[in-house]
Amino acid sequence: MTDPFGAAEAVLFDLDGTLYRLAPMRRRMLFELLRWGMIHPVAFPRLMRCLREFRSAREGLRDFAGDAEALADVQFEVPAKRLGVPAEELREMVEEWMFRRPLPFLGGAAWPGLRGVLLELKGAGMRLGVFSDYAPERKLEALGVRDLFDVALAATDPEVNRFKPDPRGFVVGAARLGVAPTKTVYVGDRADVDGVGAEAAGMASVILAGADGVGPRSITIRELGQVVALLTGSSKG
Ligand SMILES: [Mg+2]
Structure with missing residues (x-):
């Protein structure tokens, strides 16, 4: 089996608790x-x-x-x-x-170095998207990173019409990024919705802080910057 993280061509992010800290x-x-x-x-x-x-x-x-x-x-x-x-x-x-x-x-709660992390992933040739249960556009603008995402998708988009962990939004997100789910990695903060939904869509996942991953294709990290090394093989970030 190829390493789903090393083979990633796109990253689909959860928004709340993932691009900024909830606490x-x-x-x-x-x-x-x-x-x-x-x-x-x-x-x-x-x-x-x-x-x-x-x-x-x-x-x-x-x-x-x-x-x-x-x-x-x-x-x-x-x-x-x-x-x-x-x-x-x-x-x-x-x-x-x-x-x-x-x-x-929102800006004050953003993960430190958020923009830098996204720029590094983009620099490594990744397509970037957001798939959130809530409307992502205004939050991405408030976080100052809307310009870095190729796709911003909400669960209430008519083409999805399903909350996580239904796989539909993950699949639609990957399709809009123009990348197969198997070559897309989902980054979220809840194993029960982000990890489970990604798995059902055939997508590997990275779960940020807290809960454990949901299987061999799911990895838990402690801070957002770790996705750079994981997905690009770079030790920076
Ligand atoms: Mg979340």
Whole structure:
């Protein structure tokens, strides 16, 4: 068997927890939420309940496999129904607190040397893409690396319409990069969704920090810079 890492021609990245660190971001957003809660003590519990229910509903939708409905809408309709609030109102809260408000803080949570790591991979001839369960475009711009990616794909893209670990997004991502899944390596931070999904798509994976990989074609690393040596045979990074 050829080494799937040495033979890689493309790298597909997860975004949250992979291109930036979750812990400082979560701390920052908790601070922002609590500060907002001081000024809006009545609305605050409702906001927290909505955000929590949205996250939990999304985890529950990991096995969603319908084609008749758009996941982009279902992800709001399911928790909105459970909460008894209009889906549009929930969508607006999520847009504000999970997308718009975190953007200015993303750069500060980026993995140190992120741009350099991506440039090294590009310099080694790799095609680079992002496949995320959330819309990646504005986050990549906030991280200052949108220009380095050939593909930016969300699970809610109509061609995917599946959250990880369904293999479809991994396969579509590789297709858009113009590289076979077997020559694409997925880099993520969750073995249960990133590692499992990559494996199901026939893709090797690198799992950043924490959990173990999911088999012989999955490797665990401790910091993002390690992907350079792993994929290019270079000792830099
Ligand atoms: Mg992640």
